[in-house]
Amino acid sequence: MKAVVQRVSSARVLVDGRVTGQIGTGLLVLLGVAKDDTEQDLAYLVDKVVHLRIFEDDQQKMNRSALDVRGRLLVVSQFTLLADTRGGRRPSFFDAMPPEPAAAMVHDFAARAASHGLDVEQGVFGAMMDVELTNAGPVTIILDSADGRKKQ
Numbered sequence: 001m002k003a004v005v006q007r008v009s010s011a012r013v014l015v016d017g018r019v020t021g022q023i024g025t026g027l028l029v030l031l032g033v034a035k036d037d038t039e040q041d042l043a044y045l046v047d048k049v050v051h052l053r054i055f056e057d058d059q060q061k062m063n064r065s066a067l068d069v070r071g072r073l074l075v076v077s078q079f080t081l082l083a084d085t086r087g088g089r090r091p092s093f094f095d096a097m098p099p100e101p102a103a104a105m106v107h108d109f110a111a112r113a114a115s116h117g118l119d120v121e122q123g124v125f126g127a128m129m130d131v132e133l134t135n136a137g138p139v140t141i142i143l144d145s146a147d148g149r150k151k152q
Contacts, residue, residue, distance in 0.1 A: 001041045001105070002081040004030040007054050007139035011074045013123040014130040021121035026071035027052075028133050031109060032081025033102040034095050037145065042105060044148035046112040049073070054139050062139075066118060073113050076123035076131055077106045099126060 005027050012022035029049060034041075055064035055071065066073065079102065083091035097105065103125040114120040123129050 001034060001037045001045050001145040002032040003045055003049060003143045004078075004081065005049055005052060005054075005141045005143060006030075006133060007136045008074075009134045009136045011131070011133035013074065013076055013121075014132070015124050015127045020124050020127075020129075021074050021076075023072035023074045023119075023121055025069065025136075026118075027054075027066050027073050028131070029073055029075045029109075030078040030081065030131075031075055031106055032078050033097040033105045034082055035097045036095075037097060037105065041145035041148070042108060042112070045143060045145045046109055046116075048143055048148070050113055050116045050118060052141065052143075054141060067116060072119040072121065073110070074121045074123070075106065075110045075113070076129065077102065077125045 008026060008028050010024055011028040013020050050067055051065050053065050054062050055069045057063040079093060079096040082093055082096040084095060085091050106125055110120045110122050
């Protein structure tokens with residue numbers, strides 16, 4: 001499971017010109033689910049995202065998490081994070097989880113993040129989405145649940 005986490009002052013998702021998810025200060029989480037991802041991958045990434053200290057404290061140091069600043073999350077499924085471009089110019093998505101179980105994992109990610117007390121919005125799984133954001137900082141972090149497996 002891979003995530004691109006962006007600290008934002010605002011972000012929203014539009015489908016067919018209609019806003020389907022919108023946040024102010026918080027994190028935009030672009031989430032890609034791999035076909036071999038497990039419950040452990042999901043738990044690792046949720047924990048990492050909600051506790052990631054990328055918001056500034058009073059000394060302008062990144063010491064606060066979304067939980068600390070009462071930030072919001074906008075979770076957007078993005079299977080293209082699983083693209084394999086080693087073989088040529090057209091990406092392969094062989095490693096991406098099939099749509100039905102991937103949709104369940106994305107929904108579970110959002111629900112688990114919300115269980116920490118965060119206000120969580122979502123994109124629309126499988127839809128063609130326009131994602132608008134104002135990246136604050138800019139701060140962008142790439143997370144991979146495989147990193148959690150390496151530490152075990």
